[in-house]
Amino acid sequence: MNEKILVLDFGGQYNQLIARRVREQKVYAEIKPYNKISCEDIKNAGYKGVIFTGGPNSVYDESSPHFDPEILNLGIPILGICYGAQLLAFMAGGKVQSAADRSEYGNTVLYVNDSPLFEGVPKKSDSFMSHTDYVSEVPQGFTVIATTDNCPAAAFSCDGKALYGVQFHPEVTHTEYGKIILKNFLYNVCKCSGNWKMEDFIEKTAEKYREELKGKKVLLALSGGVDSSVAAALLYKAVGDNLICVFVDHGLLRKDEGDFVENTFKGKFGMNLIRVNAQDRFLRKLKGVTEPEEKRKIIGEEFIRVFEDEAKKLGKIDVLAQGTIYPDVIESGKGDSAVIKSHHNVGGLPDVISFESIAEPLCDLFKDEVREVGVKLGLPNELVYRQPFPGPGLAVRVIGEITKSKLDILKEADAIFREEIDRSPEKIETNQYFAVLTDSFSVGVKGDARAYGYVLALRAVTTDDFMTAQWTRIPYETLERASNRITGEITEITRVVYDITSKPPATVEWE
Ligand code: XMP
Numbered sequence: 115m116n117e118k119i120l121v122l123d124f125g126g127q128y129n130q131l132i133a134r135r136v137r138e139q140k141v142y143a144e145i146k147p148y149n150k151i152s153c154e155d156i157k158n159a160g161y162k163g164v165i166f167t168g169g170p171n172s173v174y175d176e177s178s179p180h181f182d183p184e185i186l187n188l189g190i191p192i193l194g195i196c197y198g199a200q201l202l203a204f205m206a207g208g209k210v211q212s213a214a215d216r217s218e219y220g221n222t223v224l225y226v227n228d229s230p231l232f233e234g235v236p237k238k239s240d241s242f243m244s245h246t247d248y249v250s251e252v253p254q255g256f257t258v259i260a261t262t263d264n265c266p267a268a269a270f271s272c273d274g275k276a277l278y279g280v281q282f283h284p285e286v287t288h289t290e291y292g293k294i295i296l297k298n299f300l301y302n303v304c305k306c307s308g309n310w311k312m313e314d315f316i317e318k319t320a321e322k323y324r325e326e327l328k329g330k331k332v333l334l335a336l337s338g339g340v341d342s343s344v345a346a347a348l349l350y351k352a353v354g355d356n357l358i359c360v361f362v363d364h365g366l367l368r369k370d371e372g373d374f375v376e377n378t379f380k381g382k383f384g385m386n387l388i389r390v391n392a393q394d395r396f397l398r399k400l401k402g403v404t405e406p407e408e409k410r411k412i413i414g415e416e417f418i419r420v421f422e423d424e425a426k427k428l429g430k431i432d433v434l435a436q437g438t439i440y441p442d443v444i445e446s447g448k449g450d451s452a453v454i455k456s457h458h459n460v461g462g463l464p465d466v467i468s469f470e471s472i473a474e475p476l477c478d479l480f481k482d483e484v485r486e487v488g489v490k491l492g493l494p495n496e497l498v499y500r501q502p503f504p505g506p507g508l509a510v511r512v513i514g515e516i517t518k519s520k521l522d523i524l525k526e527a528d529a530i531f532r533e534e535i536d537r538s539p540e541k542i543e544t545n546q547y548f549a550v551l552t553d554s555f556s557v558g559v560k561g562d563a564r565a566y567g568y569v570l571a572l573r574a575v576t577t578d579d580f581m582t583a584q585w586t587r588i589p590y591e592t593l594e595r596a597s598n599r600i601t602g603e604i605t606e607i608t609r610v611v612y613d614i615t616s617k618p619p620a621t622v623e624w625e
Contacts, residue, residue, distance in 0.1 A: 365393025
């Protein structure tokens with residue numbers, strides 16, 4: 115069995131990051147909300163250690179999240195981080211105080227003493243702090259193992275009971291030795307051996323589904339996105355031809371993308387893939403529609419109808435497979451993997467197609483782990499490291515009414531822009547880049563003659579989470595090459611502009 119660590123969630127903003135950092139150390143970690151698991155469950159689940167996360171509250175608030183103090187007596191090592199450390203101190207009988215003059219935010223110098231938690235950490239280093247409350251008195255039997263200028267107990271421990279609290283955030287990169295501190299907790303304190311490996315995950319998951327899905331017909335809606343592609347490759351390893359992938363090509367994909375998906379899964383892997391070329395059907399539904407949200411709604415609904423029509427032809431389906439990943443499960447707030455993600459392209463399918471159960475082979479993995487699995491299963495890098503692409507596709511990048519000719523123009527221009535970015539001699543730090551066909555027209559001169567054509571916008575953003583984003587500083591030379599090629603190779607475009615709006619106030623997509 116895999117060793118596992120519980121990340122007990124008290125509402126902090128870095129909780130997923132903590133779990134990822136643990137997994138980076140080759141120890142499996144799962145996140146559970148503090149009010150969705152009992153002390154008894156924790157005891158029985160065989161965790162090697164528990165991490166209390168941060169949280170926005172103060173331990174003395176009546177409404178603040180607390181936990182059964184019995185957890186301190188289970189003999190399971192605990193690491194409290196920020197609010198988690200204050201809670202640990204409070205539960206063990208220490209004192210927490212609130213004082214504005216003690217609050218720290220940002221990089222703070224940390225002084226550490228000898229402790230199994232700080233093996234390999236210099237006496238003085240940088241840590242990241244974000245707190246107003248602080249532990250003013252450690253509980254009886256605990257000792258202070260680190261301080262800062264403002265914080266008398268920046269870390270404390272009771273080695274005998276393997277209980278540790280740190281006021282700073284070891285999970286963020288600003289804490290210089292954060293990785294080592296987490297590693298020390300996992301290996302020195304929890305005595306983990308580090309047996310979480312992707313190869314094992316792939317073998318074990320394939321084996322599990324080989325058993326569970328024996329003789330069953332499994333249906334998966336393949337979008338060509340990372341999650342559904344990796345789910346398909348993994349399930350194919352498990353059940354082979356019993357997996358049927360339906361790829362609805364709505365004609366709103368980027369240039370040659372439909373063929374690429376088909377060649378990869380049908381050609382390279384030899385999978386049972388049905389490609390439905392439904393561009394005409396989607397264009398008919400979208401005729402005359404200009405309002406962005408209406409476009410999205412129509413595409414979402416039509417996608418389901420097309421998928422449903424195809425599924426009906428297949429007869430009885432036993433299992434519906436989905437590419438749900440761990441952040442989707444956590445964000446659903448329920449930790450219940452059977453919840454269908456509402457923003458998923460196939461949301462709503464269960465109402466129209468009957469099946470016995472759902473298979474979600476990636477529901478324990480973070481995005482970077484999903485990518486690792488994809489690479490190990492032999493999926494092309496182009497697919498595994500694909501930039502995000504909205505479900506409604508180019509429909510939200512053709513401003514105004516969508517027509518086949520507008521889509522064709524955009525596909526060409528977008529392909530040129532992406533090619534120029536990819537071949538740029540300078541390294542460009544960008545996370546999403548694409549072209550937008552505006553509904554503005556502009557006068558130009560082409561071959562000594564007056565031309566009147568589309569204004570095309572180029573967009574590139576640099577971001578961690580897509581909630582906020584900076585416009586990418588693309589070198590002028592790259593922009594110039596893209597612009598020259600686009601106006602030179604595409605007759606219908608007379609002008610190219612670059613979007614220099616960050617998010618907020620703009621969104622990444624234009625519609
Ligand atoms: P916005 O435009 O909201 O985009 O700043 C943030 C990220 O989400 C993607 N996006 C979508 N993805 N369906 C999707 O699956 C959509 O309707 C949709 N709209 C935006 C966008 O490409 C960016 O990565």
